[in-house]
Amino acid sequence: MPVELRSSSALSNRLSAPSHRFLITGGGGYVGQSLAQVLAARGDSVSLADLRFSSDDSKFKRVQVDVAKLKDVDRAVSAGYDCVFHVASFGMSGGEMLKKDKIYAVNVVGTRNVIAACQKHGVKALVYTSTYNVVFGGQEIRNGDETLPYLPMDRHVDAYSRTKSEAEQLVLSANSNSGLLTCALRLAGVYGPGEQRHLPRAVGFMAVGAFRVRWGLRQADVDFLHIDNLVQGHVKAADRLLLGDRRVAGRAFFLSDGAPTPNFDFFAKLAGGLGYPTPCLAAPYHAVYGLAWLAELAHSVANRLGLEFEPWLTRAEVCKTGVTHYFSVAAAADALGYQPTVSNDLTECVTWFRLRGWGRPTAARPARGSARCLRLLLSLAFALCLCALLASMLPGVA
Template identity: 50%
Template sequence: MRETDKEVHVITGGGGYPGFCLGKQLIHDGHLVRLLDIREPTTDLLDGMEFIKGDIRKLEDVNKAFTDSSIVYHMASFGMSGRDQLNKKLIDEINIGGTENVIKACYENNIKRLVFTSTYNVVYGGEEIINGDESLPYLSDHKFTDQYSKTKREAEEKVLDVNNTVTSDGHTRLYTCALRLAGVYGPGEQRHIPRIVSYIEQGLTVVIYGAKESKVDFLHVDNLVQGHILAGQALSKHKNQKVAGQVYFLSDGKPINNFEFFRPLFEDLGYTYPKIRLPFNVIFYMAFLIEIIHSIVGRFYNFQPLLTRTEVYKTGITHYFSINKASEELGYKPTVQNDLSQVVKYYQKIGRVKQPKSSKTLKYYFVNLIIFFIIFSIIMSFLPTATGPYMR
């Protein structure tokens, strides 16, 4: 096949870990790949890859990336975790405004297929869900505890609303679908796991919380890539657009306790797995307090909160979803299930193992002081209240 005959696949957010992994597989499958991102990839481009530095908040940047392309994987977003989750203005601009620009650029460039990367959080807001499916309704506005999840719901709705609509040339039709992802992991993941490893190294992960039997889903990057490619293929004309207008949950298909999942990161990097388990509500309200403090001082000192409320209920309350629809309609079949071995090897290779006589940080003592007062408060709440002539 000549280079000019190959399809151009565009990935917004292609400089990030999931997007770049998807791009590598698309190159392997014989396509040309165009990565659009405001940040450059951390690894070298492959032959057939093009990187365009651009901002999805700017329509001209999006149009430049979409020129002469066949399919778009819209993976760019902002505010998924940590302090980014508290920047509501930027979240709105990127997740809603950016998605509107992606849709406009699809119309203007007569794109035929658009796969939107969504999240569990469009239907999950802290209430237990066991083996949920795609029939669950969207979460209502008042149940969201973070702006990211709310804007992802709005963006997903916008993408699905334009399914099977005619583009600017008057005859090309745009077909869309959405993939709702569990927490993504893999060797080299840049968002969640580095933060967890950093907390482990600093001695900040000395407790766990929530019910011991609680379970959540995870998604290995290989499975993420497989799901996106299958969705893109199924949107094509020769597949009769079977998935057009549909949503699909993607995970490893093997729910597990959040803290048990990360146990190898503790033990194989030389650290002690936490033995203290605190009630869920204690940690949730502590996270709420941290968010309040951040809202006051964040404009002067944008510190990284240990946890946000959304992160607490995503890790401490049972919620997992069936992948049957993705399996039946996309042919999705996870090839990796809850396997952190590659991640552990990655951190061992770069020397992130416990060093002897490692020094304790100020954060370590601060967090332990907070934990002491939490445990003390819990104990005191169970003691009888003193009464008598001198007690008022």
């Protein structure tokens, strides 16, 4: 569900005078719709391409597209656009992360299709929405920058990160001095009022009392990215490419709020604002990583049995939440004029969840939450071990 973004000069000022025609793949999602609102507000023509749409984006032209099908993408892009934002992706979190075939089809095949359609129909600029994970795979990184090499493909623990890396490299290699200009924006964890992926998953854990344990170093500093800052970066990247700015073309840039913070402290602000208990226990990082591995194994078993099963955590999620990794936005500031306007502010998110019935009064917090959480974790570990035992009896389960 999109929200009205602040109309600050950082979001609304354009670098080029004439209005442009934009197509946003993944336009039915939170990022795509938020981006569309700002572009439309400044006078641009915006079309959304996706498989599914909500009633909130009815003011935009909508094209039903499966990016994994070249015919669909070609039909959408053939309408004539100055710039395409390729936001569509699959497999970012939860059970989606384990659907490898679909992840590859959307993230790699879909990106190839978008590039081919842009080249065929004379699109001037392509802005690709990428991720920190193209260089991060569980190793500590402090104030990293764009000179870091891609993480070797065999070191990625999840298909999403691996395919996003492959797709980003396809996009940047498609940059041409005489044709399509491209760039990639590597995002930190996205948040904001109405975000539909990470925050609801986290709040769901908080609501059942499962947000009581932290892992990794207490000061496991990570970056987050508010939706306002995300949109600003995308708009400025597109404007620079449409002006033919060679400092941007063919390059990747990290985007974040520019203020690394301990991961569990960030989410504790959300839990506290909603009246839910905050972490009071510490678990060894490798133990939680092992539980996540068991959860993935249980998911594999459930799939073979035709059962629906949402893993508690995945190994990639444990890495991203328990290991310090943050990056400089200096390159984006220099080349794009990027300036974060919001920094780790969850106030609007708390309000958004409360208006939808989440949260409890502070006084209602359970007094014995630590013991209850520990029992819950032990029960989960026991259940996952049973799943692992079952898996060992089924041939062909990896």
